Amino acid sequence: MTSHRIFTTRFASVYPLYIAKAEKKGRTSAEVDQIIGWLTGYSQAELAAQVASQADFQRFFAQAPRPNPARATITGKVCGVRIEDLDDPLMREIRYLDKLIDELAKGRPMEKILRH
Structure with a gap:
């Protein structure tokens, strides 16, 4: 997939895949939402609005209310x-989110995922 296609991919089309990946490994959609909130600052209502609006990744991250400065520690x-x-x-923001969802699916404790 080219970079351009990833940027124009709708967050709403990938969001259920994040949830499915987590649930397949015994984690919850609430944990996925907690991770997204930690990373971006979106509240539950704001996240739901982004999904409903069919925002692409570029808009999703551009409109993030409070990007967490600790996201730079994700390696x-x-x-x-x-x-x-x-x-x-x-692309870095997208991969931060991918990495956190991977950690969730691998069973890592939330306090470690959220870099506490």
Whole structure:
């Protein structure tokens, strides 16, 4: 998938996949929402509005009310690429979220996922 296609992909189309991935491993949609809230600052109502509006990833992250400064501590590989090596800021934000959902699905405790 090219970068352009990822950026124009609707967050609402990927959000259920995040939930399905978590639930398949015994985690909950509430935990997915907690992760998204931690990363972006979206409240539950604001997140629901973003999903309902069919926002693409670019708009979803651009409108994030309070991006968590601790997100810069998220490191590692997603799809074989080191997050910290990504030059494109939007791609980095997307991969931060992917990494956190991966950690959730792997059973990592929430306090570690949320970098407490």
